[in-house]
Amino acid sequence: MDLLNKITIGVMPAIPKPVVGKVASRYISGPKLTDAVKKVKLLSSKGAVATIDLLGEFSDNPDHATAAAKTYIEILDTIQNEKLNANVSVKPTHIGLKTGYDFCKELITSIVEHAHKLGNFVRIDMEDHTCTDDTLRLYWEIHEKYRNVGVVLQAYLYRTIKDIQPLMEMKANIRLCKGIYVEPRQIAYKHRINVINNYALLLRELLKARCYVGIATHCEEVIWHARRIIYELDLKPDEYEFQMLLGVEDELREILINEGHKMRVYVPFGEEWYAYSTRRLKENPSVAGYIVRDFLNL
Numbered sequence: 001m002d003l004l005n006k007i008t009i010g011v012m013p014a015i016p017k018p019v020v021g022k023v024a025s026r027y028i029s030g031p032k033l034t035d036a037v038k039k040v041k042l043l044s045s046k047g048a049v050a051t052i053d054l055l056g057e058f059s060d061n062p063d064h065a066t067a068a069a070k071t072y073i074e075i076l077d078t079i080q081n082e083k084l085n086a087n088v089s090v091k092p093t094h095i096g097l098k099t100g101y102d103f104c105k106e107l108i109t110s111i112v113e114h115a116h117k118l119g120n121f122v123r124i125d126m127e128d129h130t131c132t133d134d135t136l137r138l139y140w141e142i143h144e145k146y147r148n149v150g151v152v153l154q155a156y157l158y159r160t161i162k163d164i165q166p167l168m169e170m171k172a173n174i175r176l177c178k179g180i181y182v183e184p185r186q187i188a189y190k191h192r193i194n195v196i197n198n199y200a201l202l203l204r205e206l207l208k209a210r211c212y213v214g215i216a217t218h219c220e221e222v223i224w225h226a227r228r229i230i231y232e233l234d235l236k237p238d239e240y241e242f243q244m245l246l247g248v249e250d251e252l253r254e255i256l257i258n259e260g261h262k263m264r265v266y267v268p269f270g271e272e273w274y275a276y277s278t279r280r281l282k283e284n285p286s287v288a289g290y291i292v293r294d295f296l297n298l
């Protein structure tokens with residue numbers, strides 16, 4: 001952990017909530033669904049589509065999970081009514097995975113079923129390694145009945161090269177990211193260059209198998225590999241998309257859009273913005289470093 005990250009984590013509890021709110025407002029659309037809707041419309045005017053995420057995770061309260069699932073139904077209805085070019089992203093631990101697998105599966109299935117009726121799509125986010133098996137199983141089991149569902153894979157995990165094998169056969173819809181959780185060396189690449197190389201390897205395999213891939217990254221090296229692979233495989237812009245987080249690397253986002261690539265932006269909203277922001281920063285100090293560097297224009 002570099003010094004700037006350490007300092008940021010150390011002083012975080014002393015930072016007043018409004019100041020955290022000011023920083024977070026760049027990365028989170030706001031507390032309400034209407035805030036997300038405004039952001040999606042703004043992104044749309046800049047040529048990007050969106051995926052809407054209701055903030056929350058690692059809850060073991062079944063009532064919260066049920067309420068979150070209900071809100072996702074409202075989000076899907078709003079997307080339909082407002083004619084937004086957006087889908088939704090859900091975190092299994094927000095929708096009851098810590099209460100029980102079957103409970104979570106029932107709730108996520110209800111969201112996917114509703115999205116199916118509306119012609120929309122649900123992405124199941126990937127969380128830390130304690131959730132990987134269950135999340136892939138959720139995807140497999142829900143996908144047996146509904147095709148409007150996709151999952152996320154993390155390039156930092158050694159296991160991912162094996163996980164993609166059956167997913168390639170079924171031409172699964174995958175978001176590929178580096179992975180945001182701090183995982184042990186026993187299961188994950190720790191060196192940046194290894195994560196980038198593994199990302200390029202996985203991306204090439206998935207695209208060669210004609211999986212639709214959401215290339216979720218702001219990393220220039222990964223984007224270079226993606227451009228090269230897209231060129232080598234002669235892919236058309238409707239065979240993949242780039243994805244970025246709200247408020248991160250807006251300039252690079254614009255460059256990719258202007259090159260003719262489809263771009264989807266992850267738009268989080270929700271009342272839990274403070275808990276989410278501080279937890280994410282504590283979990284992964286490098287995120288704190290990025291934010292402070294950006295804020296100070298370093």
Ligand SMILES: Cc1cc2nc3c(=O)[nH]c(=O)nc-3n(C[C@H](O)[C@H](O)[C@H](O)COP(=O)(O)OP(=O)(O)OC[C@H]3O[C@@H](n4cnc5c(N)ncnc54)[C@H](O)[C@@H]3O)c2cc1C
Pocket residue numbers: 124125126127152154177178179180181216217218219220222243244245248249265266287290291
């Ligand atoms: C659309 C989308 C969905 C994602 N879904 C998941 C998921 O389901 N599971 C999961 O584990 N991870 C997810 N991630 C996070 C991902 O795994 C990485 O942690 C994150 O994208 C940073 O990796 P990078 O490829 O951008 O490369 P990095 O080398 O980490 O970042 C490249 C540059 O982007 C900027 N940057 C990157 N992240 C941030 C940030 N958070 N705040 C400010 N600046 C930043 C910095 O300037 C940095 O130098 C998602 C990312 C995206 C874009």
